[in-house]
Amino acid sequence: MDQHAAAFTDPFAEIRQEVAKLCARFPGEYWRKLDQERAYPTAFVRALTEAGYLAALIPEEFGGAGLTLSAAAAILETVQAEGCNGAACHAQMYIMGTILRHGSDAQKRQYLPKIATGELRLQAFGVTEPTSGTDTTSLRTVAKREGDHYVVNGQKVWTSRAEHSDLMLLLARTTPRGEVKRRTDGLSTFIVDMRASLGNGMTIRPIRTMMNHNSTEIFFDNLIVPAENLVGEEGRGFRYILDGMNAERLLIAAECIGDAKWFLQKAADYARERRVFGRPIGQNQGIQFPLAKAYAQMRAAELMVRDGCAKFEAGLTPGEEANMAKMLAAEASWAAGEACIQTHGGFGFAEEYDVERKFRETRLYQVAPISTNLILSYIAEHVLGLPRSY
Numbered sequence: 001m002d003q004h005a006a007a008f009t010d011p012f013a014e015i016r017q018e019v020a021k022l023c024a025r026f027p028g029e030y031w032r033k034l035d036q037e038r039a040y041p042t043a044f045v046r047a048l049t050e051a052g053y054l055a056a057l058i059p060e061e062f063g064g065a066g067l068t069l070s071a072a073a074a075i076l077e078t079v080q081a082e083g084c085n086g087a088a089c090h091a092q093m094y095i096m097g098t099i100l101r102h103g104s105d106a107q108k109r110q111y112l113p114k115i116a117t118g119e120l121r122l123q124a125f126g127v128t129e130p131t132s133g134t135d136t137t138s139l140r141t142v143a144k145r146e147g148d149h150y151v152v153n154g155q156k157v158w159t160s161r162a163e164h165s166d167l168m169l170l171l172a173r174t175t176p177r178g179e180v181k182r183r184t185d186g187l188s189t190f191i192v193d194m195r196a197s198l199g200n201g202m203t204i205r206p207i208r209t210m211m212n213h214n215s216t217e218i219f220f221d222n223l224i225v226p227a228e229n230l231v232g233e234e235g236r237g238f239r240y241i242l243d244g245m246n247a248e249r250l251l252i253a254a255e256c257i258g259d260a261k262w263f264l265q266k267a268a269d270y271a272r273e274r275r276v277f278g279r280p281i282g283q284n285q286g287i288q289f290p291l292a293k294a295y296a297q298m299r300a301a302e303l304m305v306r307d308g309c310a311k312f313e314a315g316l317t318p319g320e321e322a323n324m325a326k327m328l329a330a331e332a333s334w335a336a337g338e339a340c341i342q343t344h345g346g347f348g349f350a351e352e353y354d355v356e357r358k359f360r361e362t363r364l365y366q367v368a369p370i371s372t373n374l375i376l377s378y379i380a381e382h383v384l385g386l387p388r389s390y
C-alpha cells in the first residue's frame with residue numbers, strides 16, 4: 001500500500017473487529033430484556049472488563065492497556081454501532097482520569113490496578129444536584145473537615161450506576177461560596193466507598209427514566225469520608241473535574257457516532273428489503289434523503305471527534321473541538337435515529353426491531369453530560385469572544 005493510501009486505513013480496525021466479536025455475544029434480545037426490567041448489564045460489563053476494554057486509558061504500570069483516547073473512542077463507538085449500550089459502564093473509562101492526573105501515588109496504587117481488573121468498579125460520578133443543575137458551582141453538598149475525616153451532607157441527582165459501583169467520585173463544597181474569591185474555588189473531589197457508605201450516612205434511590213440508564217439520586221446525611229480520600233488539593237476539585245471533561249465529551253461523541261452508524265445500517269438494510277407499491281421503499285428519495293443527510297452529518301461529526309482526540313493526545317486542551325464534537329455527534333445520532341424510525345414505518349415502534357430502544361437511548365446525549373445550549377454558550381463565549389450570557 002502506498003503511503004497516501006496508508007493515511008486512510010483505520011489504525012483501530014483490529015480493536016473494532018474484536019469489540020464487535022464480543023458484542024455479538026450480547027444481541028438485541030439481551031438488551032431488550034434488560035430494558036424491560038430496567039436491569040444492569042452485568043454480564044456485558046464483565047465481558048468488557050475481562051477483555052481489558054474498560055481499562056483502555058489506565059496506564060500499563062497500573063495494570064491497564066495504556067491506549068490512546070482515539071482507541072478508547074473506537075471501542076465505545078463500536079459498542080454502540082453493534083447495537084449494545086456502553087452507557088452502563090463508559091464512565092469507568094474517564095472518571096479514573098481524575099485519580100490518575102490528580103490523585104496521590106498511594107491512591108493510584110490503591111485504586112487503579114483494581115479498577116483495571118474489575119475488582120473495583122468506579123462508575124459513579126456525583127456532580128449534578130437538584131437545585132443547581134448545570135450551574136455546578138452553586139452546588140450545595142458540603143464536606144466539612146473534622147480531624148481525620150470529612151462529614152458530607154447534601155444531595156445529588158442523576159447519579160448514574162450508583163447502585164452498581166463500588167466507588168464514586170464526589171464533588172462537594174469544602175469552603176462556603178461566600179468565602180471564596182472565585183465561585184469555582186472551594187469545591188473538592190472525594191473518592192467515596194459506596195459499599196461502606198450505604199446505610200451509614202448515604203442512601204440511594206433509583207429514578208426510573210425513559211431508557212435503561214440505572215439513574216439514581218443520592219442523599220448524604222453526616223456521611224463520614226476519610227481525609228485520605230480527598231483527591232488532590234482541597235478547594236481545587238472543580239478544576240480537576242473540568243480537566244476530565246474534554247475526554248468525557250469526546251468519548252460520548254464517539255458513542256453517538258456509533259449509534260448513528262447503527263441506525264443508518266439498520267435503516268438502509270430495511271429500506272432495501274421492504275417492498276411497498278411493488279418496489280423497495282429505499283428507491284424513494286423521500287426515504288433516501290433523510291438517511292443520506294444523517295450520514296453526511298455523522299461523517300462530519302466523526303472528523304471533529306478525530307480532531308479533538310488528536311489534539312488531546314498531542315497534549316493540547318481541545319475544549320472547542322470536544323464541545324463541538326459532542327454537540328454535532330449527538331445531533332447526527334438523533335437525525336439518524338429519526339430517519340431510521342421513519343424508514344421502518346410502524347415497525348420502528350415494535351420492540352423487537354430495537355430501533356425504538358436505541359432511539360430512546362441516544363436522545364439523552366443532547367442533554368447529558370452537558371446540554372446543547374451550554375455548548376453553544378461555550379462556543380459563543382470562549383471561541384467567538386462574545387459576552388458571557390449567564
Ligand SMILES: Cc1cc2nc3c(=O)[nH]c(=O)nc-3n(C[C@H](O)[C@H](O)[C@H](O)COP(=O)(O)OP(=O)(O)OC[C@H]3O[C@@H](n4cnc5c(N)ncnc54)[C@H](O)[C@@H]3O)c2cc1C
Nearest residue numbers: 125126127128133134158159160213368369370371373390
Ligand atoms: C439519564 C441521565 C444520566 C445522568 N448521569 C449523570 C451522572 O452520572 N452524574 C452527574 O453528575 N450528572 C448526571 N446527569 C445530569 C446531567 O449532566 C444534567 O441533567 C445536565 O447537565 C443538565 O442539567 P439539568 O438537568 O439540571 O438541567 P438544567 O441546568 O436545569 O437546564 C434545563 C434546560 O435549560 C437550559 N439552560 C440552563 N441554563 C441555560 C443558559 N444559561 N442558557 C441557555 N440554556 C440554559 C439547559 O440547556 C437545559 O436544556 C445525568 C442526567 C440524565 C438525564
